[in-house]
Amino acid sequence: MRRDMSRPAPKSFHVKSFGCQMNAYDGTRMAELLEAGGMQAADSAEAADLIVLNTCHIREKAAEKVYSDIGRIVKKARGRQQPMIAVAGCVAQAEGAEIPRRAPAVDIVVGPQAYHNLPQLVADAVAGKPALDTDMPVASKFDALPKRRRQGASAFLTVQEGCDKFCTYCVVPYTRGAEVSRPWGAIVDEAKALVDAGAREITLLGQNVNAWTGADDRGCMQGLDGLIRALDALPGLARIRYMTSHPNDMTDGLIAAHGDVAKLMPFLHLPVQAGSDRILKAMNRSHDAASYLRLIERVRAVRPDIAISGDFIVGFPGETDADFEDTLTVVRAVGHAMAFSFKYSPRPGTPAATMADQVAPQIMDERLQRLQALLNEQQHGFNLATVGKRCGVLIERDGKRAGQRIGKSPWLQSVIVEDGPAIGELVTVDIVAAGPNSMTGTIVAEQRAA
Ligand code: SAM
Ligand code: SF4
Numbered sequence: 001m002r003r004d005m006s007r008p009a010p011k012s013f014h015v016k017s018f019g020c021q022m023n024a025y026d027g028t029r030m031a032e033l034l035e036a037g038g039m040q041a042a043d044s045a046e047a048a049d050l051i052v053l054n055t056c057h058i059r060e061k062a063a064e065k066v067y068s069d070i071g072r073i074v075k076k077a078r079g080r081q082q083p084m085i086a087v088a089g090c091v092a093q094a095e096g097a098e099i100p101r102r103a104p105a106v107d108i109v110v111g112p113q114a115y116h117n118l119p120q121l122v123a124d125a126v127a128g129k130p131a132l133d134t135d136m137p138v139a140s141k142f143d144a145l146p147k148r149r150r151q152g153a154s155a156f157l158t159v160q161e162g163c164d165k166f167c168t169y170c171v172v173p174y175t176r177g178a179e180v181s182r183p184w185g186a187i188v189d190e191a192k193a194l195v196d197a198g199a200r201e202i203t204l205l206g207q208n209v210n211a212w213t214g215a216d217d218r219g220c221m222q223g224l225d226g227l228i229r230a231l232d233a234l235p236g237l238a239r240i241r242y243m244t245s246h247p248n249d250m251t252d253g254l255i256a257a258h259g260d261v262a263k264l265m266p267f268l269h270l271p272v273q274a275g276s277d278r279i280l281k282a283m284n285r286s287h288d289a290a291s292y293l294r295l296i297e298r299v300r301a302v303r304p305d306i307a308i309s310g311d312f313i314v315g316f317p318g319e320t321d322a323d324f325e326d327t328l329t330v331v332r333a334v335g336h337a338m339a340f341s342f343k344y345s346p347r348p349g350t351p352a353a354t355m356a357d358q359v360a361p362q363i364m365d366e367r368l369q370r371l372q373a374l375l376n377e378q379q380h381g382f383n384l385a386t387v388g389k390r391c392g393v394l395i396e397r398d399g400k401r402a403g404q405r406i407g408k409s410p411w412l413q414s415v416i417v418e419d420g421p422a423i424g425e426l427v428t429v430d431i432v433a434a435g436p437n438s439m440t441g442t443i444v445a446e447q448r449a450a
Contacts, residue, residue: 019056160206
């Protein structure tokens, strides 16, 4: 961290977010905050006076990316004024002052619970003072953030942060802190502001979003299903989604909501992580494979077309071939529309990092390949089964060709359509073809959703 050296105040900024949707949300909020302070969003990192690297610490590879990015920024800036560099997010929280020691080009370090202080940290860096804030304040950062104003057709809204589950492989409880639910009124107000700014779809976010709980405007305690039902009544909002959920917090009310809330999309991201009960216990997941499969059955009973997504870790310490076969068995029993799968990555400070029987890298590679082959096959199968269906597609962005647009189906598949509907339109589409990663549709009639 450069100290005792004042420098020009940055006029433009670029935020680059890595990792999960919650980081994407934080990145947007940081951009709104910097804009509210008078800075302009630059078209690219190269054109920015301030670059914010909003980092992810979940796996070693993700965490190391920040250092290669800093190296690239420094190299590109040779011979001209180097942009101010801020490291935000979970690497900032986990590594703190170690970051500027390892990468002296870094001017600012700010954790995920402190980024509302970013403008002050920028001012400190301009004045040549140290600028590091990794506090986890009791007062919510959300109260200090400006009103929502940057919005596309589909918006993220963080309703819950942190985690008390302490899965033995995971850094989130240490980097994001204890589980906290944002208040009902703040969420409803932010949802209204997002709709006013142009959002037609809102995805409620949390590390354990379905653990959200809070008192509604009449003082009655509600779970996530109550919040979803309240947002269902919001005029102008067409679609509601939520992620990521934990199997233990999948309440009867939330399952029922999938059957009767029209705006709640038929998509559920419900990570199981592994299929072996022995490994699930060592992971401290507090569910087993059978209880997970029963949950999926119950959700499908109320919403038979629901798309199931998940996260998987292969090569958790002690995972045998038989344990891994159990994971494949669960995957076959569920049938996924999409899923994310990772090799286990030991994270400093987590219990699993020091467990015996760490699995050899080449075994992890082989297992990951087999798992991904099965998941890809399932995803393609799910996509093919959508061909011939008529559904709503929310148009989110331009495609490659003139007039081409890309939107999302109710099942979160990317759908390519022609004839240039406007971004933000909810059009009715016949799905005519499916690939492994996207679908093709023809527009039936352009309609605005109620
Ligand atoms: N709260 C969510 C849950 O319980 O499923 C997940 C949050 S975490 C940010 C996203 C995913 O990263 C996890 O579901 C897990 O599959 C993966 N993950 C977390 N720690 C990991 C590690 N040490 N190595 C590999 N993958 C990991
Ligand atoms: Fe990490 Fe487990 Fe919490 Fe998910 S539930 S954030 S995997 S500790």
